[in-house]
Every structure is written in structure tokens, then in C-alpha cells.
Amino acid sequence: MSAASARRRPVEHETVDVDDDDAEPWPRGVSRDPKMKISEVVDRLKTEFPALSLSKVRYLEGEGLIAPYRVGNGYRRYSEADMERLRYTLTAQRDEYLPLSVIRQRLAELDASPQAPPPQPSPIARVVAADGRTVTGATLDAASLARHAGASVAQLEELISIGVVAPDTRGRFDARALGTVTLALRAHRLGIPLRNLRPVRTAAEREADVIDAAVQHKRQRSSTAAEDAATEIAAVLAELHSALLHQAISALE
Structure with missing residues (x-):
């Protein structure tokens, strides 16, 4: 039985209960209340899978690996069970290099x-957890962030100085910073000096401004609609950035 066929489409905010545990798709005993937006799912998994993107989640949905709910306005909503299937x-894929057909089976x-x-x-939650708390919602000091990301203190300081990551008012970093630093170090190992990542950060901020301007009119009516539109x-x-980047690289050859 597929995940999609074992589920019914709920109305928004409805908790989905299944009386027969044997009929429930895996994982059993995990909440199926569709409360999370796609951006929240990506944020929660970024620490473990730094390259995860919204388009990758949608692709896996199209391939039948996950089946999020569609609520009143047509937007996807994900449950804890959906996130576990995605994880x-x-x-x-990452550890066993399995094709999707095998994973689906x-x-x-x-x-x-x-x-x-x-x-x-x-695994990362086990590593980063402190006092029995999972990584979700936890924060790291600079030393812990550097250690778990495999960065030197000097490298982390350089990333902070160019604004790639930033501590909060208490000098601590959220879980997302671990994924960001990990990606920055991967770029560095491929030959990009960390200081050259400043324009990457600047470009991201400019794109954020473009998105903010595009959803302003929706924000006046509904913050939820604005957030969903911004995510889309x-x-x-x-994807456009990736296409243009590959186009530019081809022009260099």
C-alpha cells in the first residue's frame, strides 16, 4: 500500500487519526497532523542534508517517495511522518547511493x-544534542559550531566577518548555521577562498529583497499567503540562478 493511497485529504488544521495501525503507512506512531510548510521541513533537515532544496523535496514528491497533504488553498502541508519518510x-541516497526505485520499494x-x-x-541530532535536547530549536556556541562543521576558529571568524553566518545577541548560532558553514567549507575545499563567498551572500540578500517586494501586497492580506508565495x-x-550559472560557466569554455 502506498503512502498516498493510505491517506485521506484532511481539511486544514485537522488532525489525521488512523484507527488500524496495521493499515497506516510507515512510520507508525508518528504524528500525521499536517502542520508544516515545505520551507519548515527543509529548514529542519538542512543540518543533516545541507544541499537540500525546495525543488528537491518537490521532485521526491513527484517520484512518489512522499505524499504531503494539499489543504484548502492548494498549498502543501507536511507532517512529522512525512518528514521521517523524507529523511x-x-x-x-547519501549513505547507500541507492536509486529511487530501490528506496521506493x-x-x-x-x-x-x-x-x-x-x-x-x-545522527547529527545525536552529535549536536545537549542535555538530551534534539538539535531542533537548539543553539550552538562558536566553538561547538566550528567543531561539528569541521572548521577552524579562523575559518569561522572569517565567515562571520563577511556575513555568511551571524551569531545572535548571546553569541550563539541556530542549527541552520551548521549547514551553512558545512557548505561554505565544501566550496573552500573545491578551491574558493572563503572571502570570495561575500558576493554569494550579497546576491542572496538581493534576491530576498526582490521576493519581499513581490509578496508585499499579499502580506497586507495574509501573512501565511505571503510566506507561501515567498517560498514558491x-x-x-x-532554479533560475542554477540555470544562469551553468550558462555562464559554459560561456567560459
């Missing part, structure tokens, strides 16, 4: 087995 898929087997094991805790525009601009 399972991304982990299998594995998920189908988990759906069909009443004895299927629960989802495993995130950001995904389109990210």
Missing part, C-alpha cells in the same frame, strides 16, 4: 510490515 529517502516493504522498526534518530518564488529563483 529515510535522503539518508539512503523499501518504503513499500516498510508500509506493508506491521513489525517495521521506527525511524532512527538523526524562492524555489523558482534558485
Whole structure:
């Protein structure tokens, strides 16, 4: 039984309950209340999968790996169970290099087995957790951020100085900073000096201004509609940026 066929479409804010646990798709015992927007799902998984994007989540949906709900206005809403299926898929791709067809089959087997094991805790959550708290909502000091990202103190200081990451008023960093620093170091290992990432940050801020201007009229009517529209525009601009970048690189050859 697929995830999509085992679910009914709820109205917004409705909690979905399944009486027969055996009929419930994997993972069982995990909330199926569709409360999260796609941007929230990406933010929560970015620490584990720094390259994750909105378009990648949509692609995996199109391939049948996840099946988010569509609520009144047509926007996707995700549950904790959806996020665990997404984490399972991304982990299998990253760690086992499995094609989606094999991952899809594995998920189908988990759906069909009443004895299927629960989802495993995130490795990064185990590493970053403090006092038994998961990484979600936790913050890191500079030393912890550098250690978990594999950065030197000097490298982290340089990234702070050019605004790629920024501490809060207490000098601490949110979980998203770990993914950002990890990506910056990957770029550095590929030959880009960290100081050259300043224009990348500036370009992102300019794109954010473009998006903000585009959704201003929606923000006056509904903050939720504005946020959803901003998420959609950001995904389109990210794909456009990628296409233009590849076009520019081809022109150099």
C-alpha cells in the first residue's frame, strides 16, 4: 500500500487519526497532523542534508517517495511522518547511493510490515544534542559550531566577518548555521577562498529583497499567503540562478 493511497485529504488544521495501525503507512506512531510548510521541513533537515532544496523535496514528491497533504488553498502541508519518510529517502541516497526505485520499494516493504522498526534518530541530532535536547530549536556556541562543521576558529571568524553566518545577541548560532558553514567549507575545499563567498551572500540578500517586494501586497492580506508565495518564488529563483550559472560557466569554455 502506498503512502498516498493510505491517506485521506484532511481539511486544514485537522488532525489525521488512523484507527488500524496495521493499515497506516510507515512510520507508525508518528504524528500525521499536517502542520508544516515545505520551507519548515527543509529548514529542519538542512543540518543533516545541507544541499537540500525546495525543488528537491518537490521532485521526491513527484517520484512518489512522499505524499504531503494539499489543504484548502492548494498549498502543501507536511507532517512529522512525512518528514521521517523524507529523511529515510535522503539518508539512503547519501549513505547507500541507492536509486529511487530501490528506496521506493523499501518504503513499500516498510508500509506493508506491521513489525517495521521506527525511524532512527538523526545522527547529527545525536552529535549536536545537549542535555538530551534534539538539535531542533537548539543553539550552538562558536566553538561547538566550528567543531561539528569541521572548521577552524579562523575559518569561522572569517565567515562571520563577511556575513555568511551571524551569531545572535548571546553569541550563539541556530542549527541552520551548521549547514551553512558545512557548505561554505565544501566550496573552500573545491578551491574558493572563503572571502570570495561575500558576493554569494550579497546576491542572496538581493534576491530576498526582490521576493519581499513581490509578496508585499499579499502580506497586507495574509501573512501565511505571503510566506507561501515567498517560498514558491524562492524555489523558482534558485532554479533560475542554477540555470544562469551553468550558462555562464559554459560561456567560459
